[in-house]
Amino acid sequence: MCLSIPSKVIQIDDANIATVDTMGVQRQVSLDLMPEAVDIGDYVLIHVGFAMNKIDQEDALESLKLYREMADLIDAEDANLRQVSS
Amino acid sequence: MSGLQLQDLYQGFREPQTIRVLAEKIRQASSSLKAPLHIMEVCGGHTHTIMKYGLNQILPDNIEFIHGPGCPVCIMPKERIDHAISLAQMENTILLTLGDMIRVPGSKSSLAKQRALGCDIRALNSPLDAIQIARENPDKQVVFFAIGFETTTPMTAAVIQKTIDSGLDNLYFHINHVLVPPAVEVILSDPACRIDALIGPSHVSVISGAKIYLPLAENYEMPVVVSGFEPVDVMQGILMIVEQVLEQRHEVEIQYTRAVSLEGNLKAQQLIDTYLQPRSHFRWRGLGDIAHSALQLKDEYRQLDAEVVFADRLSDEPIDDHKMCICGDILKGLAKPQDCKVFGRGCDPTRPLGSCMVSDEGACNAYYRYAEISLPPSTKQKRASA
Ligand code: SF4
Numbered sequence: 464m465c466l467s468i469p470s471k472v473i474q475i476d477d478a479n480i481a482t483v484d485t486m487g488v489q490r491q492v493s494l495d496l497m498p499e500a501v502d503i504g505d506y507v508l509i510h511v512g513f514a515m516n517k518i519d520q521e522d523a524l525e526s527l528k529l530y531r532e533m534a535d536l537i538d539a540e541d542a543n544l545r546q547v548s549s
Numbered sequence: 550m551s552g553l554q555l556q557d558l559y560q561g562f563r564e565p566q567t568i569r570v571l572a573e574k575i576r577q578a579s580s581s582l583k584a585p586l587h588i589m590e591v592c593g594g595h596t597h598t599i600m601k602y603g604l605n606q607i608l609p610d611n612i613e614f615i616h617g618p619g620c621p622v623c624i625m626p627k628e629r630i631d632h633a634i635s636l637a638q639m640e641n642t643i644l645l646t647l648g649d650m651i652r653v654p655g656s657k658s659s660l661a662k663q664r665a666l667g668c669d670i671r672a673l674n675s676p677l678d679a680i681q682i683a684r685e686n687p688d689k690q691v692v693f694f695a696i697g698f699e700t701t702t703p704m705t706a707a708v709i710q711k712t713i714d715s716g717l718d719n720l721y722f723h724i725n726h727v728l729v730p731p732a733v734e735v736i737l738s739d740p741a742c743r744i745d746a747l748i749g750p751s752h753v754s755v756i757s758g759a760k761i762y763l764p765l766a767e768n769y770e771m772p773v774v775v776s777g778f779e780p781v782d783v784m785q786g787i788l789m790i791v792e793q794v795l796e797q798r799h800e801v802e803i804q805y806t807r808a809v810s811l812e813g814n815l816k817a818q819q820l821i822d823t824y825l826q827p828r829s830h831f832r833w834r835g836l837g838d839i840a841h842s843a844l845q846l847k848d849e850y851r852q853l854d855a856e857v858v859f860a861d862r863l864s865d866e867p868i869d870d871h872k873m874c875i876c877g878d879i880l881k882g883l884a885k886p887q888d889c890k891v892f893g894r895g896c897d898p899t900r901p902l903g904s905c906m907v908s909d910e911g912a913c914n915a916y917y918r919y920a921e922i923s924l925p926p927s928t929k930q931k932r933a934s935a
Pocket residue numbers: 871873874875876879886889890891892893896897901902903904905906907913
């Protein structure tokens with residue numbers, strides 16, 4: 464019920480309607496609840512036909528980078544362990 | 550250019566390797582816990598993620614989930630569903646609501662059954678469609694049965710605003726918007742409550758901001774981590790909770806920083822405040838009557854309020870669940886779905902006896918569909934094909 468889907472703004476139709484792409488599906492959403500200006504290329508969360516906020520791209524990239532580093536670190540540890548035990 | 554792809558927002562937060570790494574970190578950290586940790590995920594969306602990705606299976610034994618009340622369809626008391634049915638049965642009426650609500654049984658029937666009997670009942674993809682439907686049917690009365698937590702409330706407020714601005718006089722609102730903090734408070738204040746920490750809802754918090762949990766964290770000395778709905782988000786949220794417990798902190802933290810701030814969406818909050826006000830009380834299915842736990846239209850918009858305009862057709866007589874149902878205890882973490890005598894043996898998603906079985910996000914429903922729980926063979930087959 465409270466699920467919201469990350470989508471990319473591909474067109475601003477008029478002041479309060481945008482077309483967004485959700486993994487290949489295009490739909491129109493209302494921008495009536497957006498507290499800030501929305502641009503083409505922004506990522507937004509969509510809930511029952513409305514954009515509810517922007518997704519912070521820098522923040523998302525930062526998290527993904529962190530996860531990758533964590534995984535690499537563990538892989539390296541595994542490799543070390545294997546070397547030590549062989 | 551930042552180089553973020555839309556796909557990263559999905560796949561990146563479902564990566565099995567990352568889930569594995571976080572599970573390992575949680576395992577290491579939780580080995581220092583002095584007592585088992587009971588974490589309530591408040592929101593049904595998190596329950597769904599935990600069961601779907603089997604996160605409860607990969608966590609150490611000293612971390613246990615308690616599934617919270619955060620499913621707006623599950624907590625709707627039968628007398629309110631009966632309201633929707635009574636409204637739909639009026640002459641010349643179109644009743645509108647959002648998806649899940651259609652199937653949920655009231656005391657005698659459901660909206661789905663009434664629709665099959667010829668009532669004009671429509672499930673909307675967006676509350677905004679109500680405007681169009683009311684415009685196209687000027688000779689009918691159109692009632693929007695509005696449901697949802699803080700997440701969905703501003704969308705209803707936006708439709709109320711449009712109704713007023715456009716001068717539509719045939720669209721009415723039956724408001725059932727409920728609030729997360731008062732319900733959680735009821736659960737936490739029960740002396741038998743075993744909950745040690747909360748995973749805060751994702752999209753409720755996008756609107757309301759993480760600030761709404763500050764009193765809970767303070768009064769109950771409880772870590773609250775607002776986390777996203779993807780499995781990686783949930784795992785990182787749990788790690789943050791374990792770290793808080795080990796460091797004896799009880800703070801509101803945000804894991805889901807790509808979408809949630811402390812303040813939330815102020816424009817949406819302002820829109821809600823313009824049209825809606827707290828109700829003196831609201832009865833929650835499974836939890837009972839809770840003061841100031843839901844919203845209603847403000848007095849100056851009474852002419853739009855279906856509960857006022859059609860009051861003579863609506864009864865507020867409380868209607869309780871089946872007496873075997875232990876949803877209340879499940880919500881408080883005192884019992885698991887399989888402790889219920891009728892779980893899967895009389896109560897299942899096609900014939901729910903209680904609130905936690907009625908929608909995808911209820912604890913009993915999620916257990917029924919995803920958990921490996923021993924059930925009689927007949928029910929197991931049914932489950933596999935459901
Ligand atoms: S299995 Fe059904 S009756 Fe039992 S607690 Fe869950 S919803 Fe209630």
